[in-house]
Amino acid sequence: MSAIPENVQAKPVTFRRFKDGDHQPLAWQQEIFDADHSHKCPTYVQSTPPCQGSCPSGEDIRGYLNIVRGIEKPPAGVPWQEYAWRRLTEANPLPSVMGRVCPAPCESGCNRNEVEDFVGINSVEHFLGEWAIEHKLAFPAPRERTGKTVAVIGGGPAGLSVAYQLARKGHSVTIFDEREHLGGMMRYGIPGFRTPREVLDAEIQRILDLGVQTRMNCRIGTAVTLEQLKADYDAVFLGLGAQAGRALPVDGAEAPNCVTATAFLKAFNDGRMRHVGKRVVVVGGGDTSIDVATVARRLGHIEHAHESDRPEHVIAGQTAHDVAALSARQGAEVTLTSVFTVDKMQANKHEIEQALAEGIAIRGGLSPVGVVRDATGRATALRVAQCEAKFVGGRLEIKTVAGTEEDIAADLIVSAIGQAVDFTGLERLNNGKGGITADRNYQVQGQPGMFVGGDVVRPHLLTTAIGQGAIAADGIDRHLRGEAIDKRPKIDVHGFDLMRKMVEKGLPTARIEAPLHGTDQNVGAIHNYENRSDRYVIPSTELFLGHFQYTPRNRRKVLTLSKEEALDNFEERMLPLLEAQAQAEAKRCMSCGQCFECDNCVVYCPQTAVFKVPKAKSTTGRYVDTDYSKCIGCHICKDVCPTGYIQMGLGE
Template sequence: MSDTDPTYRRYADGDDQPYDWNRDVVSQGESYICPTYIQRTPPCQNACPSGHDIRGWLSIVRGQDRPEGDKPWQQHAFERMTLANPFPSIMGRVCPAPCQEGCNRNSLDGCVGINSIEQYIGDWARQNDLAFSKPEADSGKRVAIIGGGPAGLAAALFLRRLGHRSTIFEAHNALGGQMVFGIPGYRIPRDVLEHEIQRILDVGGIDVKLNTRVGREVKVDALEKDYHAIFWSVGTVMGKPLRVEGGEAPNCVDGMTFLKAFNDGSLKYLDGRILVIGGGDTAMDVAAVAKRIGEVAELDAAERPQAVFDGSGSQRDEQIAKRSDSDCWLVYRRPIAKAPCTKHELEACIAEGVEVHDSLAPLEVMLDDQGHAFALKVQPVDWSSGKMEANGEPFEIECSLIVAATGQTGDYEGIDDIANDWNQIDADRRMQVKGKSGHFVAGDAVNPHLLTTAIGQASIAVQGIDNHLRGEAVGDRPKVEGHHFDLLQELAQKDLSPEEYNHGETWGTNSAKWSVHNFENRADADVVKTNAMFTGHFTYQPLNARDELDVNVTNVLGSMIERFNGLEEETAISEAKRCMSCGFCFECDNCVIYCPQDAVYRVDKNERAMGRYVETDYSKCVGCHICKEVCPTGYIEMGLGQY
């Protein structure tokens, strides 16, 4: 066995204690407990804030769950994945993929490349102009959506699928929120963004009012009269300033101001060393942009970045030819290994020439006679004790621009009564605004986080809005949330639905036509872990990674190309086949092959569906547990017969 081959061990070193006697029931190869089939949530879905049925659409890509008729499998996968998140091309590019961190395959040879497959499906859908289906009915209800970012756009689509109309009120001149104003265009190509936004609007029943700020052009009480519910997705459009003495200098700005100026085309170059303060993804974006736009020496005051930020000046296209590599420092108060940013983004910034100076706490912005920053005084610090302690003498770092990427906040001017003391909106577990009936909220207004978090919260909020519009109680949320696979829905699509229950006396359900026997759906309460699976079934298969372009210090200036090339169809399929289908049958035949009594058998082809591939003849089963032990996915549990 080579060093790259995965190993499988049911027991660890020193694991010599017997099971609890209630579980250790096998005697001479037999027991009274028979297998049943349990659907559980895979950890990738549990880790995804938008609750993607990742395992479900990967089973489509790998060819297990085939579409009906002549529908392309890519379309089938697109329809499944966009039930949870309508931006596959965007998320496949910029989501930091917490799903991949949760992937059980990490215990073998590394996670499945979920993001790269999502990008492939999203790009295929765009190239083939796939559209979302239009609703069959109209409820007559209208919802006001305040903010046209990812949460607001997703909510508009989710509401329309339920038959409700909406109007999006957006303060800016374009929809997209952070996707258009906060994330650089080389990470989200603008044609991709515009296409995925337009696909949502094409569903119909979604009106848009741009350059319309709620609290100024339209009042909240007017919305309450004209609409049946209000959804708040105002986001965090303002960066937090650097809270040290001198931080108010005109050439000391926040990260959102910097990125917005770049994304709208007004910031074209810098004029000297830039210090980026922070260790999150916004800090990485600012630093990466700084390396791309470079600097121009000896600028007039009206062309310097601070003149762009405050609107007193502008930069000229003809100066772009004079640009040289920018001097960009990333200053972080903790060790850089503790930075919350995506690891790859940090590594890319370093490769592109960004200097990292960590364990430095900003003390003061040093100002010249005109009130402009010329240096940042910092204190070297040590964190080995678990808290920040001074470690040496303070010193000054000369600079021409300081960008504080240390957090973001909302702008609630004119709507102050909706925000709390931390400039956020309080919500309950159903994303209903506390103390305001008919008001719901999602996204950074609740808690600044990922794009996919905002979309997942929008889905939850829409469920609550739908309950509210129907006059129903807004119920509690399940322990494990997500867009779970529904076996009954799958059976219905194949005309295999159970018969209507006759409420008569029945002894067992083994032959009952009204019951899906020996199956239990625990997806909303249970997540399958690696130790419940037979990982010895899987062979070593390296990640089919996307090709990464070599953007480095020698060619980063002026580079606005994407860092990754998307997968080709064959590679996407190969990568999807690495999925271990945790918590659900993927038709490997192990239980059929290894059953010594031939008690486990395949369902007839004309009655087969996803999740209904095998059944058990309990008259033959002796409870040997072998089927459970060899099930790679943890789908089989010995439980039938216990009381």
């Protein structure tokens, strides 16, 4: 057992399957004993791990981690880094970007949290994305062109995802975007020190190299009508995004120096805004509000600014800051308020820690109740009150505490409380709630051939938009081929395909749709193999956690800046793992729901019924078999299986 560092408190042992004093047998449905044997025999069940079940883009996380760690071998001549990257990019074509900015819900769902700490999935994704850019990997061209055409409105993560998936299927795709460059909120929302523009450009170019066409500076609804697109293209995807910010819903919010987060970040990312006021107050609590606050800390302020230097003029597009004045900048006082307490804010906890280190004051449990203005109409302070906030029935309820009002002085107030869709020219698409209604295939209600995805459905994560784009692409592909659009699976992820792996190795295959008696004699399948990945996420209770030793996480190096160091520092803060670190981190993956070749079942079987599949016939997920003539159904193989891959099913 690995020694636990002195500064880390060991968790109590909670992973023993059987405890001292246990004498009650399992439920009879699990045992079904008959004298000295049982009618329950080993069944090899592939399930979805919770990391994949938690990933909005549905990446085959377990699959590419098993490649990185060396369990799943790549085809001859293919580096493991490339093979893992290609498995990853089946779902997500932007791994280097997502490896930096995704808040990684996969890590929150990771079963390894029950042992000591989650697997650093996001950091391995970051490593693979960087390796692919460094080695100039490209996506393979489609084998054939279908002649079908698709118009994609919006070049953000949803639009890029659907364009990528459709281009791979052989369809001709044109992206229409109202801005000068592709990327959407990845470019015009997230600052460059979190998403380096050269990285974003490289991953977008790789998609365009599949033959995807673009029409930039072209707004649908004004420059081109939706009716024209429907007439000229075989299908249309609406990835409009939600790039219009929401103003504060309080009196005085119409002040010129009360701006939205989207307008603030666009002015910065366009390079027009070079400094802010001395005192900046940001209202929010999510990742966008953290981005605004950290940008404001880096920009700072000019002590004796002229009227024309005020940031609201730049944000409104009336002017641009003079670069010559930058040398006179000083640090800005930045305060971020949230209706939630700091520990319950929705922003990434790591980003909150970085913001605090940079001297940003974060005050939770405060609700804006008004904007204090001077005689000219400019805001001079944000009036807030203590509050309690909670979600009731999916809606946010905020109750302010009377008599707790206070004013926070401000030269610039930024509202980061949400985003809205600009339906100008496309008003008829608005469902009355500021979005577009679609089914689970993301086909617009009552509009065959028209699909939608991203923030226009519901503002959420970038990775959510990527996943919706992939699902919509499947629906569009079926529509273009004249096929019925099937119901989506309950668990909609890119899973490991055992049959593809067998074909890759040149083994005969015979699909077995359900565990059947006698399939242990079939060379084309694992006996009693069943793939439940489309409907079952395996919990930690199905794993033998006692197999896993304490292993600290391999953490990326993050440059933490002080208040003084943050001013004018636009360098990237997060560095990728080294190759050995990425491999070591992948080895921490418990491969939940799929065999990772530990040999426990072979070693502990008292009847020698469980045996290794001969090397010439084995693949990932097809590593062991059971001789049913020897098996007595004692359940030991299931009890010692770390991954939960072995379940006990009815057999003879």
